[in-house]
Amino acid sequence: MYLLNGFLGEKYQRVNKIIDSYHSVQNNYINMEACCSYPFESVIDAQRYPIFTLPTExxxxxxxxxxxxxxxxxxxxxxxxxxxxxxxxxxxxxxxxxxxxxxxxxxxxxxxxxxxxxxxxxxxxxxxxxxxxxxxxxxxxxxxxxxxxxxxxxxxxxxxxxxxxxxxxxxxxxxxxxxxxxxxxxxxxxxxxxxxxxxxxxxxxxxxxxxxxxxxxxxxxxxxxxxxxxxxxxxxxxxxxxxxxxxxxxxxxxxxxxxxxxxxxxxxxxxxxxxxSSINLENYAKLVQDNSKIICKKLVERNITVVTGTSNTHLILIDVRALKTTGNLVESRFYENNVLVNKNLIPGDQTSPDITSGIRLGTVCISNLNYSNEDVTLLAEIIANILLNPAIQNEGIHYLVEKYHKTINISN
CATH class of the missing domain: 3.40.640.10 (Type I PLP-dependent aspartate aminotransferase-like (Major domain))
Structure with missing residues (x-):
């Protein structure tokens, strides 16, 4: 998705390794973390300008x-x-x-x-x-x-x-x-x-x-x-x-x-x-919300406990207690399948914030990449499979990564 340019010169070897590592995550993982979006290309460009040389307290x-x-x-x-x-x-x-x-x-x-x-x-x-x-x-x-x-x-x-x-x-x-x-x-x-x-x-x-x-x-x-x-x-x-x-x-x-x-x-x-100010914010908001609803509906159909049943935002909170596991273990399982989610406390949780009884997903990033309804449904099936059948190989992940995360290149 992003094309990150490195720095020229031997003194930047370690710096470039950091860039390569970040580049690998951006372009090879489906980001469903609920606390981020993909910035406009102009926002990335804006941070290249040296607007920090004058003190303005x-x-x-x-x-x-x-x-x-x-x-x-x-x-x-x-x-x-x-x-x-x-x-x-x-x-x-x-x-x-x-x-x-x-x-x-x-x-x-x-x-x-x-x-x-x-x-x-x-x-x-x-x-x-x-x-x-x-x-x-x-x-x-x-x-x-x-x-x-x-x-x-x-x-x-x-x-x-x-x-x-x-x-x-x-x-x-x-x-x-x-x-x-x-x-x-x-x-x-x-x-x-x-x-x-x-x-x-x-x-x-x-x-x-x-x-x-x-x-x-x-x-x-x-x-x-x-x-x-x-x-x-x-x-x-x-x-x-x-x-x-x-x-x-x-x-x-x-x-x-x-x-x-x-x-x-x-x-x-x-x-x-x-x-x-230049985009249709109602359409953008509805797209994110609709993608959440598609995923919630599919997960409920697969008998996975969505804490609130549905979502009015990008947030989806899943209770994993019925799966006899914990949020931190499920987070790791998703990471192994190239999907980023985070462990999260749920209402009535008796565990600690570093263990948790739930996971939190978000649909902003996939909306920024214009996932189709069919591919959001496919992603929901993949999420359900990861939760219910850890041993299943999810070929759909490779398809989605290739289609949405490697073909759209935004250069720095």
């Missing part, structure tokens, strides 16, 4: 070094693009400075949390992200809410815990939750009890943009996401926040939470936003 309108106007333009144009893509009103501001999605969350924590403030977030065993549960500043106490037995967000529990514990911040978002989230309902609870709402939409940003998923605006006070999970951008975060928090966020970005911005990544984020 500070925020738009308030920099600490001269000759910042070019970076200021990146900030301004990126904000315009985000505003248009999400149809934001004037109550929100945007920054593309966060180095990651987790960093974007930390910027919010450092901006609004004081000593001993309480935070409410989804339990990691129910799909909550680890960065929503490890908040080191000011000895903040994190209390978890959970899913219902039907794998829905337990909105009644959220309200009960909010009323009882008076959290300063409620975090909504997950790294392995395939169904829809009612952001409005949680916002009503948060604001009823004077809590702020942070919506981490790293795994749902595409569907919010494509209007195939409940909207997070104007309900949330803060919205964070990354560009690389579903949006075909570079690694790096974006933070959208209500204007009333502008001074707190600016000071939290620098000097509290991070140093200067990574200008090359900001430039690449801007290019990705330009690309996203």
């Amino acid at each position: 500070g925020v738009s309108g308030s920099r600490f070094f001269p000759a910042f106007e070019c970076i200021e333009d990146i900030d301004i144009y990126s904000e315009e693009l985000v505003r248009t893509l999400f149809d934001l009103d004037t109550n929100y501001n945007v920054t593309t400075q966060p180095h990651s999605g987790t960093q974007a969350n930390q910027i919010v924590y450092n901006a609004v949390l004081s000593e001993n403030d309480v935070v409410l977030s989804l339990s990691p065993k129910d799909g909550g992200h680890i960065s929503h549960n490890k908040i080191s500043k000011n000895q903040n106490k994190v209390i978890n809410y959970h899913l219902t037995p039907e794998f829905e967000f337990n909105y009644d529990e959220i309200e009960e815990l909010t009323q009882k514990n008076k959290p300063k911040l409620i975090i909504v978002g997950a790294s392995s939750y395939p169904l829809q989230i009612d952001y409005n309902r949680i916002a009503l609870i948060a604001h009823k009890y004077n809590a702020f709402l942070l919506a981490d939409i790293c795994h749902t940003a595409l569907y919010v943009l494509g209007k195939t998923y409940p909207d997070v605006f104007p309900h949330a006070d803060f919205v964070t996401f990354t560009m690389d999970k579903t949006l075909r951008g570079p690694q790096g975060g974006i933070l959208i926040y209500k204007c009333e928090f502008s001074k707190l966020i600016a000071y939290s970005i620098f000097p509290i939470s991070q140093g200067g911005p990574l200008q090359s990544l900001q430039f690449a984020k801007m290019i990705a936003l330009v690309e996203l």
Whole structure:
């Protein structure tokens, strides 16, 4: 899929071995990891530009070094693009400075949390992200809410815990939750009890943009996401926040939470936003979601336990306990068959994060490569075979790798 050029010269021998190794994985494995997408070719090109030679600490309108106007333009144009893509009103501001999605969350924590403030977030065993549960500043106490037995967000529990514990911040978002989230309902609870709402939409940003998923605006006070999970951008975060928090966020970005911005990544984020502005996001979102549904349906037909039965995103969570195995062993089994998935905790999991009772799959990368419906169905059969019959040789993998992963070359 990718054509990675090496470096000329004997001193780069080890470097070129690293490139060759990465190239081999990219072009010989079916990537079904749920936390990545294949970047637009222009995004890869953008990261070749030396846009990192001028220090630009500070925020738009308030920099600490001269000759910042070019970076200021990146900030301004990126904000315009985000505003248009999400149809934001004037109550929100945007920054593309966060180095990651987790960093974007930390910027919010450092901006609004004081000593001993309480935070409410989804339990990691129910799909909550680890960065929503490890908040080191000011000895903040994190209390978890959970899913219902039907794998829905337990909105009644959220309200009960909010009323009882008076959290300063409620975090909504997950790294392995395939169904829809009612952001409005949680916002009503948060604001009823004077809590702020942070919506981490790293795994749902595409569907919010494509209007195939409940909207997070104007309900949330803060919205964070990354560009690389579903949006075909570079690694790096974006933070959208209500204007009333502008001074707190600016000071939290620098000097509290991070140093200067990574200008090359900001430039690449801007290019990705330009690309996203030029495509039909509803079609892209539906393609990813439809591919998830095809795979879920086939797995259920093969009596494999899909935790939520279906998916409204790219995420598919599989319970492997009935197969008398564990997630880490299944992850290795898939890797041996040239398919990349990851071990993952599932609701009610009694194992540890490095063992797990489940695996997590994603359909973004195969959607980026335009897998046909027939080949997605074939891939679903392959997944079922790997789970149920480890000894079977899956010739279909070679066919799919040759068809989709070796014939599309994007050069650096």
